[in-house]
Amino acid sequence: MQAPETSLPVIALVPGDCTGIGPEQTARILANGTLAEVARLVVVGDARVLAMGMSQAGVQFDVQCIDSPSQADWHSQAVQMVDLGNTDPALFPLGKASAESGRLTGTTLARTIDFAKAGEIDAITFAPLNKRAMFDGGWRFPDEHKMFANLLGHQGYFSEMNVLDGQWMSRVTGHQSLREAIACINPDTITDAIKLADRMMRKAGIERPRIAVAALNPHAGENGLFGREEIDMIRPTVEAAASTGIDCSGPFPADTIYIRAFAGEFDSVVAMYHDQGQIATKLRGFNRGVTVTAGLETIFTTPSHGTAFDIAGKGVARTGALESAVRLAAQLAIRSREPL
Numbered sequence: 001m002q003a004p005e006t007s008l009p010v011i012a013l014v015p016g017d018c019t020g021i022g023p024e025q026t027a028r029i030l031a032n033g034t035l036a037e038v039a040r041l042v043v044v045g046d047a048r049v050l051a052m053g054m055s056q057a058g059v060q061f062d063v064q065c066i067d068s069p070s071q072a073d074w075h076s077q078a079v080q081m082v083d084l085g086n087t088d089p090a091l092f093p094l095g096k097a098s099a100e101s102g103r104l105t106g107t108t109l110a111r112t113i114d115f116a117k118a119g120e121i122d123a124i125t126f127a128p129l130n131k132r133a134m135f136d137g138g139w140r141f142p143d144e145h146k147m148f149a150n151l152l153g154h155q156g157y158f159s160e161m162n163v164l165d166g167q168w169m170s171r172v173t174g175h176q177s178l179r180e181a182i183a184c185i186n187p188d189t190i191t192d193a194i195k196l197a198d199r200m201m202r203k204a205g206i207e208r209p210r211i212a213v214a215a216l217n218p219h220a221g222e223n224g225l226f227g228r229e230e231i232d233m234i235r236p237t238v239e240a241a242a243s244t245g246i247d248c249s250g251p252f253p254a255d256t257i258y259i260r261a262f263a264g265e266f267d268s269v270v271a272m273y274h275d276q277g278q279i280a281t282k283l284r285g286f287n288r289g290v291t292v293t294a295g296l297e298t299i300f301t302t303p304s305h306g307t308a309f310d311i312a313g314k315g316v317a318r319t320g321a322l323e324s325a326v327r328l329a330a331q332l333a334i335r336s337r338e339p340l
Contacts, residue, residue, distance in 0.1 A: 006074050009122035009333035011039045011326060012082075012112045015049050017105045018089040019098055020307025021317035022127025023053030028319050030079050031059035035323060039330040042069045042080045042121065044112045046087040050079075056313050069120040084111060095309040102133025106147065113151050116298040122336075123299035123329035127322055128307040131175075143175045145293045148300060157192040158295030161200060162281050162304050163328060164288060167261055168209070169281050170197040171271040181273040185216060185229070187237045190270075194241045194248050197268045200294045203335050204328075212257050212266040213238045213250030214276060220253045258284075287318050290325045292332075299332045301325040 013030075016022025026043065027050060029035060043050060047065060054060055062078035072080040087104045109129075115121050131143050141147040145160050162169040172193045173181035194211060201209035216234065217227040224231055234251045242248050252260070254271065258280035261269050271277030281289055282304065289304030303321030311317055 006040070008038065008040050009330050010069055010072070010120070011041055011123045011125055011329050011333070012044045012069065012115060012121045013041045013326070014108055014112055014124065014126035015043065015045045015053060016127030016302075017101055017129045017133060017307055018046075018049045018052065018087055019092050019094055019096060019101050019133075020128050020130065020309060020312050022129070022307065023049050023089070024056040024313070024315065024317050025053075025127050025303075025319045025322045026050065027053035027059055028057040028317075029323055029326070031057065031061050032319075035326050038327050039333075040072070040074055040080075041326070042066075042072050042082060044069075044082045044084065044115070045108050046085060046089075047081060047083040049087050049089050050081065052089045056315050058315060068118075069115050070118075082111075082115075084108060094313040097130050097133045097136075097309070099133055099136035099138075101137070102130055102135070103137025103139065105129050106134045106137060106139035106144075109144065109147070110151055113148065113298065117152070122333035123301070125301045125322070125325045125329045128303055128305065130307050145174070145300075148293055148296060148298070152296055152298060154296055156295070157196060158293065159193060159196055161197070161292045161294045162278070163290045163292060163324075164281055164285050164304070165262070166267070167281075168197060168201050168204070168206075168268040169271065169277045170200075170268060170294070171274060171277050173273045175274065178273060178275075182216070185233075185272055187233060187240075190234060190237045191241055193270050194238070194246060196295050197270055198246045198248070200292070201267060203332060205331070205335060206267055208247055209267045210265070211246065211248040211268045211270060212252055212261060213248060213270045214254040214257050214272055215251035216272045218253070218255070220251050288320050288324060290321060290328050292328065299329055299336070301329040301332075 015026040064078035221230040293300035
């Protein structure tokens, strides 16, 4: 296994919930070694979970346990790991959500965030987790992104974004019921989403991002026949954002705008609610998409797919999205060193 260059960003790699495919994916990409060209990876979790992942993936490599990322020996051929010793995977059946496993997943992520706050790592990439298990385990947040914001003491707007084939898909509302989401769509939240999409893509190296804003109603309201939100609220808000220099336009009918974006006409689509964008993106490349927690001080990336309980432990989980997540985290970390 090739030792990484010491100038590369340090990324904490968290194996995710041990009941899912995360440990296997983590072990597989570490054994592969190709990511050493983009980042210095330090695993944060339990050595027993990583050992289980090696067994599931049918791979083997040396692991050097350390107390914190700052102690990593980047000249060693061994995988550097902060062994928290907090999760015995033998206690949790594979492929089944567990509140206790969810609690420990949250604890591991929280400890990793401590390393980020201390400046010991440049970014965090985590393998799939189970939101319900974490919630039932005591992490009372609808998703991990809100948990991260809370642990970081973040004030202000942030959002999940999905990256696939160079497209940065964002949305105005997130993990909430559709009824609640519609109630939260207003000029302020639309503006925040557009500005955050523009800022994140610039951080990733897109000099002038082209942003399309999706409509809320079918056919963009059909000139008011199916609703006036596009006329009275969304279009004026998009035009106001464009007047500040952001290259944004819309609203466009949601059932066709993703076709145009994936054809290369836009770099991003800002959806109004979760499934409006997620269905299109996941159909495009379920096993390749990356989720970014946009707007926080710490860089977080993860595969856009879930824990895949149906194939957990079977040794067939693909690693494309997790590899892409590491590469994107490294790209954002390097760009964060440069002034915008």
